[in-house]
Amino acid sequence: MLYRSVYDKAMGNKEEIINVATRLFASRGYDVVGIQEIVDQAGISKPTLYHYFGSKNGLLTAIMELNFRRLLLGLGPATVYSGDLPLSLTEIVRVYFKFARSFPEFYRLHLAFWFSPPASAGFLAAKEWWEKQQQLLEILFMLAANDHGNMKDRHRIYAATFLGTINTYIAIFLNGYADLNEEMVHSLVKQFSHGIYS
Amino acid sequence: MLYRSVYDKAMGNKEEIINVATRLFASRGYDVVGIQEIVDQAGISKPTLYHYFGSKNGLLTAIMELNFRRLLLGLGPATVYSGDLPLSLTEIVRVYFKFARSFPEFYRLHLAFWFSPPASAGFLAAKEWWEKQQQLLEILFMLAANDHGNMKDRHRIYAATFLGTINTYIAIFLNGYADLNEEMVHSLVKQFSHGIYS
DNA sequence: GACATGTTATACCGATCGGTATATGATAAG
């Protein structure tokens, strides 16, 4: 392959920058962490970072894209409606829990952006990805509405509430109050389902 | 009264600074909003702000204290256990919903801090106030556990989940997905209660 | 070896950050 060794080196640096930045952003905040601190801890210099990402916001965009792609990769299949809504919901919760356990630092970062000021860089960088999640869930609830009469025209709020509930549980996990085991999965689904069907 | 007119003027400026800062912090973020912008919009100059609050962090502390006092004022009576847990929970949700509707800008700000990095200024400024809310709820669930056998030793996670659920609904309201009416109050309580008793 | 491409470091930019030294008004007490 052409340029193999060159790209290897480049990708190594690129990933290292992303990893360092994700950790720093998650632990202290996107706005207060300076570029200098990132490049120092990554063992490179500023022009290298700007060579790869163009700007601080470009770096943030890259972090969002990399991680949300991972999430959506698992979420896509889980949101396919098979006629059994509780089964789909269960699978979706499993996907989120597994993702949060695999990338807790990123999940904390993206949760912070979730409630960040609508005009902040973090909110804007993550917005399109939430809309994709919301869309996947809305489609599922819309299809399921054909089988559950009392769900009609409520797919948007169901999707939002379901996502919110999932994030609540994950936040509790991230703060050390509980584990994200299979029992929690079923507890969440049962609780949410009860709010829907009654 | 002594110093009356002096303090009147002072309080007017002090409140104006708090109002302006709350709005700016909530809409764009604590870290990115500079002192200069706050004093410009408040129609004063920097030394005046530092005279009242000492530092940017002091201003943030004052904002937290003012608003959380308002919230806890209503939350205290609502968390008194009377033997009817669902009734208490309903009243608590009403208090939170009313507060969120009265001070949406502050609620957005404090929700952002809820998930902010643990080492960030916002998280640290709000931490002690969350702990007070958590404590009030824990006591309620602990007392209620005497009447509900299957609740024992779970008061901490119940308090955390309940608070998280409330904040989820409020976040959905703040994003324009739903209203915080009496129907939502009962929906929330019913849904949460189902997760507890079963 | 000449050349093109991609990668990196040194050193710097203007702007803005949070915070303050100094001085002046305003107000009330004696």
Next chain:
DNA sequence: CTTATCATATACCGATCGGTATAACATGTC
């Protein structure tokens, strides 16, 4: 009318911010 206190403004501080101009270096092509 003096004096003390609070309140406020002008002008400034060093530090750091995101970002870049310039040049050197590494690598693969021809």
